[in-house]
Amino acid sequence: MYPELQKEISTFEKRTPKSAEAHKKNLKRIPLGVASNYRAYDPYPIFVKDASGSKFRDLDGNEYIDHNLTFGALMAGHCHPAVMKAVEKRLTTGTMYGMPHDMEWELAEEICQRFPIEMVRFGNSGTEATMHAVRLARAATGRDKILKFEGAYHGLHDAALVSVKPHAPDYGDINAPTSVTGGLGVPKASLENVTIATFNDLASVENRFKQFPGQIAAIILEPILMNVGLCMPKPGFLQGLREIATKNGALLIFDEVKTGAKLGWGGASEYFNVKPDMICLAKSIGGGLPLAAFGTSKAVMSLISDHKVFHGGTYNTNPVSMAAGLATFREVLTRENYAHVEKLSSKLTEGYRKTVAKVGLQGYIVSAGANGALMLYPKEIVNYRDWEKIDVDLWRLYWFGMVNRGVMAQPYWWDEQWTISVQHTEADIDKHLAAFADVAPLLAKAQQERTEPVGVATH
Numbered sequence: 368m369y370p371e372l373q374k375e376i377s378t379f380e381k382r383t384p385k386s387a388e389a390h391k392k393n394l395k396r397i398p399l400g401v402a403s404n405y406r407a408y409d410p411y412p413i414f415v416k417d418a419s420g421s422k423f424r425d426l427d428g429n430e431y432i433d434h435n436l437t438f439g440a441l442m443a444g445h446c447h448p449a450v451m452k453a454v455e456k457r458l459t460t461g462t463m464y465g466m467p468h469d470m471e472w473e474l475a476e477e478i479c480q481r482f483p484i485e486m487v488r489f490g491n492s493g494t495e496a497t498m499h500a501v502r503l504a505r506a507a508t509g510r511d512k513i514l515k516f517e518g519a520y521h522g523l524h525d526a527a528l529v530s531v532k533p534h535a536p537d538y539g540d541i542n543a544p545t546s547v548t549g550g551l552g553v554p555k556a557s558l559e560n561v562t563i564a565t566f567n568d569l570a571s572v573e574n575r576f577k578q579f580p581g582q583i584a585a586i587i588l589e590p591i592l593m594n595v596g597l598c599m600p601k602p603g604f605l606q607g608l609r610e611i612a613t614k615n616g617a618l619l620i621f622d623e624v625k626t627g628a629k630l631g632w633g634g635a636s637e638y639f640n641v642k643p644d645m646i647c648l649a650k651s652i653g654g655g656l657p658l659a660a661f662g663t664s665k666a667v668m669s670l671i672s673d674h675k676v677f678h679g680g681t682y683n684t685n686p687v688s689m690a691a692g693l694a695t696f697r698e699v700l701t702r703e704n705y706a707h708v709e710k711l712s713s714k715l716t717e718g719y720r721k722t723v724a725k726v727g728l729q730g731y732i733v734s735a736g737a738n739g740a741l742m743l744y745p746k747e748i749v750n751y752r753d754w755e756k757i758d759v760d761l762w763r764l765y766w767f768g769m770v771n772r773g774v775m776a777q778p779y780w781w782d783e784q785w786t787i788s789v790q791h792t793e794a795d796i797d798k799h800l801a802a803f804a805d806v807a808p809l810l811a812k813a814q815q816e817r818t819e820p821v822g823v824a825t826h
């Protein structure tokens with residue numbers, strides 16, 4: 368371990384004793400001491416006391432500028448006034464009905480006007496959205512196989528938990544990656560029904576359609592691979608997928624759980640000018656409450672209307688989440704707010720680039736919409752296997768260094784990215800950049816003194 372990292376971790380431990388204590392208690396009753404595996408890291412995760420706007424405080428009272436924002440689910444920032452007002456109003460008129468109400472068509476209208484889809488159904492999480500989209504695609508095509516990309520994350524259902532973070536030698540040839548289970552309990556049948564291709568490699572996709580003619584129901588992807596930091600699609604890649612899907616009678620599903628709200632007003636289809644057949648939305652569309660949706664054409668949705676595909680859910684369209692969603696679409700995810708976030712994003716990105724160049728750090732910055740990341744690689748990564756070769760301790764030095772200086776630069780884990788909320792300010796970005804200016808020389812020094820070869824990410 369780098370001595371600088373050791374120092375930052377002991378500073379972290381001195382600053383956050385109450386989190387250590389709380390984690391110890393949690394561990395007694397909750398596996399890993401957390402409610403979602405992503406929240407666990409060494410030596411222990413920061414426990415939150417409260418949050419507001421662009422910041423949160425931990426149990427010890429330390430304040431942080433928050434670019435974790437619930438793994439990118441809070442483009443609205445914490446407690447956005449418009450969302451809070453809408454939610455508070457709804458709290459006294461029933462929090463769930465299990466019956467239809469008049470906010471449903473209003474939010475469906477908002478979504479269908481913004482994204483190239485004709486009908487939607489609602490849910491509560493990204494996992495649900497991609498699970499139902501995949502099922503619909505299978506029903507619409509009468510085929511069982513799904514094509515997904517190595518390293519992509521689409522949630523926790525069986526079809527999604529395949530080749531999320533596979534390793535050599537299990538993952539085989541990069542031109543035809545082997546389907547690898549994302550943990551015990553995923554049935555073998557899922558592996559057979561999920562075929563894997565390499566992001567940014569159209570030939571690997573074409574090959575799968577040749578190998579399984581008439582058997583692949585859909586290509587599912589995040590238009591920007593965001594489970595490996597930030598990996599942009601090469602020019603023509605998304606258009607190429609559109610053509611391959613159409614040519615082979617398969618559906619193209621954009622998993623826009625992250626990109627739908629955080630890339631720009633019209634999500635990835637507007638940003639990249641490519642029209643998918645289905646869109647999955649969640650995270651930031653709820654403004655801080657659990658809300659998800661999947662949408663497609665009337666023709667595909669007729670499978671639900673005709674009772675051929677089943678979709679349901681007790682908490683679907685609960686009025687509190689729906690009120691939050693409506694306020695989010697109408698008052699948070701506005702063109703003006705996207706312009707504000709773009710401005711902050713340019714400032715942050717440019718500031719990072721200047722510092723990286725000044726200290727001679729080997730790495731690059733990539734950003735798109737509200738998202739961005741410091742990528743500690745000698746050259747731009749184009750797929751999961753490029754991402755896998757990373758100096759994890761160098762990244763940890765970045766993360767703990769920033770946290771100790773009051774900036775949660777992104778969620779913990781080197782496969783994540785920062786989010787800028789509509790409530791972040793120029794002053795927040797200045798503070799973020801000042802912290803990075805302090806940390807970057809430590810990173811450059813550690814990188815220069817590195818004696819071991821760069822390893823492979825185990826997460």
Ligand SMILES: Cc1ncc(COP(=O)(O)O)c(C=O)c1O
Binds near residue numbers: 523625650
């Ligand atoms: C692209 C993508 N799809 C799906 C999901 C699953 O969403 P949820 O955690 O709400 O189930 C995530 C969550 O990180 C995601 O990033």
